[in-house]
Amino acid sequence: xxxxxxxxxxxxxxxxxxxxxxxxxxxxxxxxxxxxxxxxxxxxxxxxxxxxxxxxxxxxxxxxxxxxxxxxxxxxxxxxxxxxxxxxxxxxxxxxxxxxxxxxxxxxxxxxxxxxxxxxxxxxxxxxxxxxxxxxxxxxxxxxxxxxxxxxxxxxxxxxxxxxxxxxxxxxxxxxxxxxxxxxx
Numbered sequence: 001x002x003x004x005x006x007x008x009x010x011x012x013x014x015x016x017x018x019x020x021x022x023x024x025x026x027x028x029x030x031x032x033x034x035x036x037x038x039x040x041x042x043x044x045x046x047x048x049x050x051x052x053x054x055x056x057x058x059x060x061x062x063x064x065x066x067x068x069x070x071x072x073x074x075x076x077x078x079x080x081x082x083x084x085x086x087x088x089x090x091x092x093x094x095x096x097x098x099x100x101x102x103x104x105x106x107x108x109x110x111x112x113x114x115x116x117x118x119x120x121x122x123x124x125x126x127x128x129x130x131x132x133x134x135x136x137x138x139x140x141x142x143x144x145x146x147x148x149x150x151x152x153x154x155x156x157x158x159x160x161x162x163x164x165x166x167x168x169x170x171x172x173x174x175x176x177x178x179x180x181x182x183x184x185x
Contacts, residue, residue, distance in 0.1 A: 008141045010131035012124055015078070019127070022075035023095035025064045078130050091126050094119070 064072075082088050090112070097108050109119040134141070 010134040010139070010141050012127040012131050014141060015127040015131045015134070016123070018071065019075050019079070019091065019095050020098060021068070022072040023099040025068045025072040027099060028062055028064045029069070030061075030063070078134070081133070082126070082129070087122075087126050090119075090122060094123055 079088055079091055082091070093108060094105070097103050097105055105119065106116055109116050112119070114122070
């Protein structure tokens with residue numbers, strides 16, 4: 001029997017970690033190059049028998065799991081729900097630069113006319129606004145491993161205080177005898 005974690009309110013730090021995880025997941029996804037402009041898109045032919053087996057170095061590419069991709073898409077919906085395009089662009093670029101090693105945050109801040117501290121404050125402010133929206137919508141803040149167990153858990157196990165706010169504790173369903181055909185026995 002899977003245990004379901006308690007509801008926890010979103011914080012700016014939690015949102016920031018989810019956004020960074022989403023950017024890392026995006027970097028792990030395979031890139032599509034499309035057709036070649038010049039030349040053949042087929043792999044090079046094997047000319048010698050030695051080339052057929054173990055002559056090349058082993059290649060390993062990490063791939064994200066399905067739950068990480070789901071969380072990534074959820075994070076993109078959070079960002080796309082922001083009202084201003086400038087804030088969306090800042091948070092997209094910040095997460096991409098933060099997860100890559102090609103460019104520094106200082107160069108990004110200077111190119112946007114900000115200092116590093118001002119950029120950090122802007123990111124925290126954006127994450128706080130996302131966390132506030134999620135808390136107003138009562139979106140669950142679950143750990144990475146807990147997300148799969150919640151999908152499998154029956155609904156009776158949820159201990160969220162706002163789950164049954166619209167009915168009395170001793171309420172019972174009313175059965176209409178004229179609807180026997182539509183009920184499952």
